[in-house]
Amino acid sequence: MRSFSRTRVVLTTTAVALAALVAACSSPPPPPPPVVQAPPPTPPITLSASLVERASAFRGYMARAGAVSPDFQNGDQIQASLKVGAAYETKSFMNGAVAYAAVLALQDPTFVGSVREVAANPTQRQEMIANIFSNPSYAAVFKGSDSAAGLIIDQIGGDGLKVYMAGKAVKQAAYDVQKSSWSKASVLDRDGRLASAKTLSATPALAESADVAVLQQASTGGQPLGLTPRAATAPYQPIVIRGLAVAALAALGAAGDNNLTSIDALSGDWATANCLNMAKLNLYQCLAVSKPHYEDIFCLGQHILIDTGACVVKGAGASLPPEPPRMLPVKESIAVKGAGSNSAKAKAKAKARKPAAKKS
Structure with a gap:
């Protein structure tokens, strides 16, 4: 009887243990550790293809205008050069200058690296984007902005100076060419060539696809333009300030197609635009009263090349040669x-x- 009781106790204890073991196996597992979300990746450098095309169109015009030769042999050459010089629309020209300035600023690794440090922090990135759109001068706070500004001044100011000096040579040709009798003959279809100048002045210049590809690669760091930065002292002129701003937005990933409207507003500058508009108005007035070929040369040299070149030089903060x-x-x-x-x-x-x- 005692043996039976002991066996019963052992069996009972074993049953309890088994029940506890089964209960333990059926309990829910402990909760998993909280998932720590990785920060969003830094956005890539983004410059809209439209901005690159504008930059190329501006650069192309400056190259063509700067290459106008003063060696005229007949009226057809003069009219062809007038068409080259008149072929820019003021607003798109100004936007193109700022877009090209942005591409140039993106060639400065110190400036780009400083902006990219801010881009890595989502909160700081959004704050800086808002600051730049509200005040483009914020872009000048980044390290390397002085050397990026130097690139803009040297390249765009240098292009403007080439156009200006080409205008000086053409203007002088208006006097020198009078030794040839053909230069004193009346221009044919004077009203038509004035209308053509006005039409060209209302049509945005087009970019060349090969140059667009070069600038697109340069803007994203794929194939730099090989320029050497030079520190330039503030204060900066409008084209420089706005070029730095668009470049900073690009390095923050905020200069894509969806930002074009805001960037267009940022790119405007009353002083430079007014200078360019006055150059166009003076050109129209000059052509309206010009009769012989040599007077058309004067209009080309003074009111297209000299005036436009001077507007660009001043807008970039470069210096004109002393008169x-x-x-x-x-x-x-x-x-x-x-x-x-x-x-x-x-x-x-x-x-x-x-x-x-x-x-x-």
Whole structure:
């Protein structure tokens, strides 16, 4: 009987243990550790294809205008050069200058690297994007902005200076060419060539596909343009400030197609646009009264090449060469000195500016 009781106790204990073991096996597993989400990846450098095309169109125009030759042999050559020079629309031209400035700024590794550090932090990135759109000057706070600015000033200012100097040579040709009898003949279809200049001035310039590919590669770091940065001291002029801003937005991943409207607003500059508009208006007025071929050369040299080149040089913060002192002939000097009223002085100075009167 005692043996039976002991067996019963052992069996009971075993049953309890088995029940506990089964209960333990059927309990829910412990909760998994919390998932730590990785931060979003840094967005790539993004510059809209439309911006690259504008940059290429601007660069192409400056190259063509800077290559206009003063060696005219007939009226057809003059009219062809007028078409080359008049072929830009002010707003798209200004947007193209800023887009090209952005591509140039993206060639500075220090500037790009500094912006990319901010891009790695989502909160800071969004704050900086908002700051730049509200005030483009924020882009100048990044390390390397001074050397990126130097690239813009040297390249765009240098292109503007080439156009300006080409205009000086063409303007001088307006006087020199008068040795040839053909230059004094009247321009054919004067109204038509004025209308053509106005049409070209309302049509945005087109980019070349090969150049677009070069600038696209350069803007994303694939194939740099091989430029050497130079530190430039602030304050910067409008094209530089806005170029730095668009470049910074590109390095933050915020200069794509969906940002074009905001970037267009950012790229505008009243002073440079007004300078370019005045150059166009003066061109129209000049062509409206110009009759012989040599006067068309004067309009081309002064109001297309010199005026446009000067607008770009000033907008980029570069320097124009100093003007030599103007030496007046004796009779003209007396006429100006003896003029008793502002209108008389103005007439004397206007006479001195006419291509037929004297060499520039």
